[in-house]
Amino acid sequence: MRPAVSADRPDVAKMIRARCAWMEERGLPSWRESVDDLASQCDNPCGDVWLLELDGSRIVGRTTIQEQGPPWGWTEAERAEPAHYLNTSVTDPGLRDLRPGTLMAWWAVDRAFRAGLSWVRRDCLSPDLVRYYSAQGFHLVHELERAKYRLYLLARQAEPMEGLSEWFMSGRPALPGAGR
Numbered sequence: 001m002r003p004a005v006s007a008d009r010p011d012v013a014k015m016i017r018a019r020c021a022w023m024e025e026r027g028l029p030s031w032r033e034s035v036d037d038l039a040s041q042c043d044n045p046c047g048d049v050w051l052l053e054l055d056g057s058r059i060v061g062r063t064t065i066q067e068q069g070p071p072w073g074w075t076e077a078e079r080a081e082p083a084h085y086l087n088t089s090v091t092d093p094g095l096r097d098l099r100p101g102t103l104m105a106w107w108a109v110d111r112a113f114r115a116g117l118s119w120v121r122r123d124c125l126s127p128d129l130v131r132y133y134s135a136q137g138f139h140l141v142h143e144l145e146r147a148k149y150r151l152y153l154l155a156r157q158a159e160p161m162e163g164l165s166e167w168f169m170s171g172r173p174a175l176p177g178a179g180r
Contacts, residue, residue: 001050001051001052001053001104001107002050002051002053003049003050003051004041004042004044004049004050004051004062005042006042006043008042008051008059009039009040009042009043010039011058011059012038012039012042012051012059012062013035013036013038013039015059015060015061015062015090015091015092016031016035016038016039016062016090017032017035018092018093018094019031019090019091019092019093020032020035021093022093028126031090038062038088038090041064041088048064048065048066049062049063049064050062050063050064050065050104052091052100052103052104052107054095054098058092059092060091060092060095060098060100061089061090061091061092061100061101061103061104062088062089062090062091063086063087063088063089063090063104063108064086064087064088064089065084065085065086065108065111066084066085066087067084067085068083068085069083069085069087069121069123070123072144073123073142073144073151073153074121074141074142074153078141078155081118081119082116082117082118082119083112083117083118083119083120083121083155083158084108084111084112084115084117084119084120084121084158085120085121085122086105086108086120086121086122087122087123089101089104089105089122091104101132101136102135102136103164105120105122105133105136105137105138105156106136106137106161106164107161107164108120109137109156109157109158109159109161110158110159110160110161110164112158113158113159113160113161114160115158117158118157118158119155119156119157119158120138120155120156120158121141121153121154121155121156122138122153122154122155123151123152123153123154124151124152124154125149125150125151125152126152127152129152130152130154133154134154136156137156138154138155138156139154139155139156140152140153140154141153141154141155
């Protein structure tokens, strides 16, 4: 994992378009209208966009880690707890067997732990993603009705994730239960 830079924009956009095509082929909503915006976030000087590279050359994942999430949906006590907020995670659909989304999520959990934070939080709009994130160890905390959609808020306690280095080096899950 490394911070994104402006030069990554074309490769990130290409990966997001591939994910959009994969989603659309399955009748799922995609980020087609937001590809350029998501790719342009590589220019963020705050350095909160992170990329997962395969073999140090191919971008296979992208996520954003922020110091706090949106204020709505979380209680005042939850907002007071030190946490990272993980969002806009996108992975190359051609490498699903390597589980890049899980690797990025677990990297964020480990990173938050090493930073002395208590939680990693995220949200999504789909019950299917709730199930996917639950398999990564996140649990559903809140469901909200927004103007036009239902929003699911999830959290996972920060903890050390041993074996991530081996996973990065080999491209294969090396953590207990990673084969699920």
